[in-house]
Amino acid sequence: xxxxxxxxxxxxxxxxxxxxxxxxxxxxxxxxxxxxxxxxxxxxxxxxxxxxxxxxxxxxxxxxxxxxxxxxxxxxxxxxxxxxxxxxxxxxxxxxxxxxxxxxxxxxxxxxxxxxxxxxxxxxxxxxxxxxxxxxxxxxxxxxxxxxxxxxxxxxxxxxxxxxxxxxxxxxxxxxxxxxxxxxxxxxxxxxxxxxxxxxxxxxxxxxxxxxxxxxxxxxxxxxxxxxxxxxxxxxxxxxxxxxxxxxxxxxxxxxxxxxxxxxxxxxxxxxxxxxxxxxxxxxxxxxxxxxxxxxxxxxxxxxxxxxxxxxxxxxxxxxxxxxxxxxxxxxxxxxxxxxx
Amino acid sequence: xxxxxxxxxxxxxxxxxxxxxxxxxxxxxxxxxxxxxxxxxxxxxxxxxxxxxxxxxxxxxxxxxxxxxxxxxxxxxxxxxxxxxxxxxxxxxxxxxxxxxxxxxxxxxxxxxxxxxxxxxxxxxxxxxxxxxxxxxxxxxxxxxxxxxxxxxxxxxxxxxxxxxxxxxxxxxxxxxxxxxxxxxxxxxxxxxxxxxxxxxxxxxxxxxxxxxxxxxxxxxxxxxxxxxxxxxxxxxxxxxxxxxxxxxxxxxxxxxxxxxxxxxxxxxxxxxxxxxxxxxxxxxxxxxxxxxxxxxxxxxxxxxxxxxxxxxxxxxxxxxxxxxxxxxxxxxxxxxxxxxxxxxxxxxxxxxxxxxxxxxxxxxxxxxxxxxxxxxxxxxxxxxxxxxxxxxxxxxxxxxxxxxxxxxxxxx
Numbered sequence: 160x161x162x163x164x165x166x167x168x169x170x171x172x173x174x175x176x177x178x179x180x181x182x183x184x185x186x187x188x189x190x191x192x193x194x195x196x197x198x199x200x201x202x203x204x205x206x207x208x209x210x211x212x213x214x215x216x217x218x219x220x221x222x223x224x225x226x227x228x229x230x231x232x233x234x235x236x237x238x239x240x241x242x243x244x245x246x247x248x249x250x251x252x253x254x255x256x257x258x259x260x261x262x263x264x265x266x267x268x269x270x271x272x273x274x275x276x277x278x279x280x281x282x283x284x285x286x287x288x289x290x291x292x293x294x295x296x297x298x299x300x301x302x303x304x305x306x307x308x309x310x311x312x313x314x315x316x317x318x319x320x321x322x323x324x325x326x327x328x329x330x331x332x333x334x335x336x337x338x339x340x341x342x343x344x345x346x347x348x349x350x351x352x353x354x355x356x357x358x359x360x361x362x363x364x365x366x367x368x369x370x371x372x373x374x375x376x377x378x379x380x381x382x383x384x385x386x387x388x389x390x391x392x393x394x395x396x397x398x399x400x401x402x403x404x405x406x407x408x409x410x411x412x413x414x415x416x417x418x419x420x421x422x423x424x425x426x427x428x429x430x431x432x433x434x435x436x437x438x439x440x441x442x443x444x445x446x447x448x449x450x451x452x453x454x455x456x457x458x459x460x461x462x463x464x465x466x467x468x469x470x471x472x473x474x475x476x477x478x479x480x481x482x483x484x485x486x487x488x489x490x491x492x493x494x495x496x497x498x499x500x
Numbered sequence: 501x502x503x504x505x506x507x508x509x510x511x512x513x514x515x516x517x518x519x520x521x522x523x524x525x526x527x528x529x530x531x532x533x534x535x536x537x538x539x540x541x542x543x544x545x546x547x548x549x550x551x552x553x554x555x556x557x558x559x560x561x562x563x564x565x566x567x568x569x570x571x572x573x574x575x576x577x578x579x580x581x582x583x584x585x586x587x588x589x590x591x592x593x594x595x596x597x598x599x600x601x602x603x604x605x606x607x608x609x610x611x612x613x614x615x616x617x618x619x620x621x622x623x624x625x626x627x628x629x630x631x632x633x634x635x636x637x638x639x640x641x642x643x644x645x646x647x648x649x650x651x652x653x654x655x656x657x658x659x660x661x662x663x664x665x666x667x668x669x670x671x672x673x674x675x676x677x678x679x680x681x682x683x684x685x686x687x688x689x690x691x692x693x694x695x696x697x698x699x700x701x702x703x704x705x706x707x708x709x710x711x712x713x714x715x716x717x718x719x720x721x722x723x724x725x726x727x728x729x730x731x732x733x734x735x736x737x738x739x740x741x742x743x744x745x746x747x748x749x750x751x752x753x754x755x756x757x758x759x760x761x762x763x764x765x766x767x768x769x770x771x772x773x774x775x776x777x778x779x780x781x782x783x784x785x786x787x788x789x790x791x792x793x794x795x796x797x798x799x800x801x802x803x804x805x806x807x808x809x810x811x812x813x814x815x816x817x818x819x820x821x822x823x824x825x826x827x828x829x830x831x832x833x834x835x836x837x838x839x840x841x842x843x844x845x846x847x848x849x850x851x852x853x854x855x856x857x858x859x860x861x862x863x864x865x866x867x868x869x870x871x872x873x874x875x876x877x878x879x880x881x882x883x884x885x886x887x888x889x890x891x892x893x894x895x896x897x898x899x900x901x902x903x904x905x906x907x908x909x910x911x912x913x
Contacts, residue, residue: 161504200633224771259766263669264647271705275626278708282554290709291771291900294615295669300901304768309780312766312903313677316617316669317649324666327503334504335688355629356643359636390503393664398573398657412501490649491665493502 162386163333165474165497166340167374168467169241171234172454173208173367176217177241178471185468190428190453193365198351205354208367208455210234224304227288229270232298234370234460235261235346239302242342242372250340251307258338259312260325261299262345264458265353266316267292272352298346310338318487319345319425320393322462323495326373327390333377340377345463346370357456357488363429367455371463373470385473388480389413389496396491403435405492410439413482413494420445421472421481423465428452436486445478458488469497502664508689514760515686516912518753519602519741521595521697522853523588524840525561525734529595534857537865540885542839544721544732549584549620550704557716560702561734561841563588570594572658581641583618585701586651588737588846592697593655600741600753602693604661609691610652611666611682613674613698614845615899617648620703655695663691669845671899672805673764674698675738676848676907680762682742683907692747698849699737706844707733713772715809723806723835723867724813724881726874731807734841738849757856758910760892761792767902773811778819780904781805781896785823788906794892797827799908801864801888802879803851803895806835807842814876816896821878834882838869848897852907855893859911864888 170177173191174184184191195204210230219225219236240247249255271293277285291297296314303312311332315321322345329341349368357364375387391412394405416422424440426433426449450464451457457464462485469481484494522529525543526536536543544561552558565587569579572594579587589612602608616622625642628635644650652665668677675698682696700706710716710733717730748755765787767780774781789796805816813835824831836854837843843850854865863885870883891911898904 198633200630266669271622272626274709275623275705276630278705279627279630282704282708282711283556285708285712287712287714290712293705293709294671294900296671296899296901296903297771300766300768300771300903303766303902304771307768309766309768309783311764312670313681314669314901316614316667317665318647321649321667324502324664328666330503331505331688331690334507352626352629356625356639359640359643387503389501392502395653395656395662395665397653397662399660400662489644489647490653 162388163330163375163377165373165385165470166376167242167244168470169238169372170467171210171237172369172464173210175211176213176237182471184453185448196351205351206365207349207354208365209349210369219305222305224301228301229267229292229348231267231346231348232301235298235344236302236305238370238372239342239344242374247306256310256339257308258310258329258332258341259299259303259308260315260329260343262315262322262325262459263295264318265347266295267297268350268353269348272350318490319458319462320485320487320491320493322459323390323485323493324393326387326495329375330387333375341375342372344370344372345459347458347460361429361432364427364432365455367457369457369460371460371467373466384500385470385497386500388498391494393491393493406435406439406486409492409494416445416480418444419478421469421478422447423469423481423483424449425451425465425484425486427456466495473497473499505690512687514745514758515683515742516745516748516758517740517756517856518743518748519596519600520756520853520856521592522738522850523563523591524736524850525563526840528591537836537839537854537857538863538885540866540868542868544841549702555708555711557711557718559732561732562702563735573660574658581645583621583645585618585699586654588701589651589699590654590658592737592739596739596741597659602741604659606662608661608663609685609694610655610663611678611694611696612652613668613678613848614648615671615674615700616703616706617651618646619705620701622646623703623705670903671901672844672847673897673899673903673905674845676897676905677764679740679849679852680764680905680907683759683762686742686744693743696742697737697739698846700735700843700845702733702735717808720869721808721838722869722871723808723838724874724877725870726872728808728810728813731809732841734843736843736846736850738846738853755912757859757912759907760910761788761908763787763791763906765904767904772900774815774898776815778815780902781816781819781898782823784904784906788908792908794908796824799892799894800890801858801893802831802833803855803893804833804835805896805898806837808837817876824879828878831879832864832882833879834865834867836865838867848905851895855895855909858890858893859909862888862890
């Protein structure tokens with residue numbers, strides 16, 4: 160095996176729970192409505208695109224580890240279970256070794272804010288149930304517990320580009336025979352504090368939340384499948400290399416595709432944020448999808464949505480090659496190429 | 501290209517450590533820490549970083565930070581903007597970089613572990629957002645420098661190199677996972693050298709969190725003691741320069757030790773409590789031994805995770821007893837968290853450096869606060885600094901969420 164196969168994808172987005180709702184929103188191409196959230200201390204609301212309540216309620220919500228957990232863990236688990244499909248049972252019964260890579264940026268921000276708020280008021284009454292849910296790897300831990308997976312499990316922290324590093328890590332584990340299959344999950348939850356932090360840099364960016372999962376396997380089960388063909392070197396933004404230069408370096412590692420090849424970019428529809436990517440990728444000849452314009456800035460979930468959109472287009476026969484190009488918000492740029500095997 | 505890479509042909513290369521930087525409450529640098537562990541000193545004291553008066557516990561292993569940045573490509577104003585955690589990371593990286601004599605390049609990967617990045621700046625951001633909602637002064641800088649990837653980029657800027665940055669957030673196993681992942685990158689042929697390490701600073705949020713769980717010792721942190729009643733938190737950082745043996749020898753680098761094994765496993769039992777029999781701890785030690793092609797009989801020292809909480813130490817003792825088999829009754833084990841506290845994301849990397857010290861100086865660093873070993877421990881718990889032959893040392897790191905990691909180091913001679 161030289162290229163891992165994509166055995167499944169899963170999504171939770173402001174369009175709803177599951178790939179069909181995500182796909183429908185992509186086809187419509189209209190930005191999803193944002194809602195106001197209260198920001199304590201001011202009467203100025205903040206705008207976010209949030210995930211609607213699931214209907215019906217997924218059975219895993221009743222699992223002892225997930226009853227009290229934060230939305231990010233629920234999004235991560237839902238996306239992962241959708242991606243795994245029937246293989247979840249094989250993992251749970253110990254028949255398949257599974258690696259787990261969960262990628263986060265702002266991570267468990269709701270419980271972190273709540274716990275620190277309790278600490279400031281009186282640390283002696285701060286909740287011991289909340290604190291463990293604040294750690295970066297809480298979603299990955301809940302996912303492993305639900306699946307009964309005891310294999311290698313990494314939580315990767317970084318800006319959205321780190322999701323593609325997670326894909327490369329999973330591919331490496333598969334190629335080295337360390338695991339038979341691997342889930343790569345990106346998830347985030349929205350909160351007023353994250354919106355406020357981002358709005359300090361650009362008031363037009365609308366934050367969102369959700370999750371996305373890509374399930375990679377070492378072997379293909381079908382005659383036709385999608386493979387992870389390539390992940391470019393991540394290009395960090397440093398004093399020596401600007402964001403635009405980093406995006407240019409990534410572009411050099413991606414061959415100019417045909418007019419049929421799809422580009423899933425990370426454009427927001429906000430000029431100041433998009434400038435470097437717009438300039439460097441302006442000559443892409445094929446079709447483009449910009450999930451963030453529809454779903455908002457979902458950080459790590461947003462990068463996962465780009466990859467799922469690319470894979471889904473390939474699985475539906477809309478193209479032979481699809482690129483997910485992620486220009487991260489404050490760390491690095493990177494791209495991945497998926498192709499029909 | 502990050503993927504695919506050209507497949508490495510032949511046996512995986514050996515991986516050696518050519519630089520190690522460390523900062524803990526025992527002091528800044530290898531020398532201060534080696535002396536501290538050789539003397540069995542305990543560096544836990546009253547907290548000054550925040551007001552602990554309403555906390556149940558009021559002590560921790562605080563680091564005395566120097567007032568100035570070591571000479572790097574960063575400027576003084578950069579140092580002022582940094583979180584405490586980033587400063588410790590830069591200090592440790594500077595020591596390792598200098599010791600290794602490395603030059604910057606465009607293809608130098610870095611793998612770091614942390615649990616909370618620049619949490620103190622995150623706290624400051626939140627306090628100002630609540631207390632002065634209309635005031636934005638200083639907030640953009642706090643947002644940027646709070647994030648773990650900014651601290652990583654600070655290291656790149658400080659030493660002028662570039663390459664893939666991976667930040668592992670596997671709770672208290674983060675540092676060990678980072679070193680293990682760096683080791684794997686070299687073994688799989690991704691690079692000839694990797695900068696790696698772990699770091700975390702004390703913060704009010706995290707301290708209150710452990711206190712709320714009643715995981716902190718209200719008396720004295722005594723890992724593996726029959727009367728242990730909790731852990732002490734600490735802070736610090738360790739950074740290692742890893743390279744293939746061939747690369748290190750080609751430039752006549754001084755070799756501090758060799759990393760020969762790594763294992764990782766997940767405990768699905770509970771979010772904060774280990775499986776009572778330490779199943780995942782056992783699995784990570786066994787896997788590390790398999791990757792090193794070593795049997796427990798060949799290990800001369802175990803630097804345990806040994807937090808000092810009743811549940812961790814009993815589970816880890818059960819795992820060591822089971823893994824060690826017949827060897828366990830003579831296998832020296834200690835927890836150096838008795839001296840410096842639990843460094844969370846920094847613990848795994850710092851304890852790798854402590855193992856290097858033990859291997860180089862041929863001594864066993866002690867569990868200095870031990871009074872009476874728990875009878876659950878079938879192994880000798882080292883309670884005072886002891887001269888010993890140490891060829892192989894194994895270090896354990898376990899974390900919330902069931903993250904478990906073990907590393908094995910070999911003496912270089």
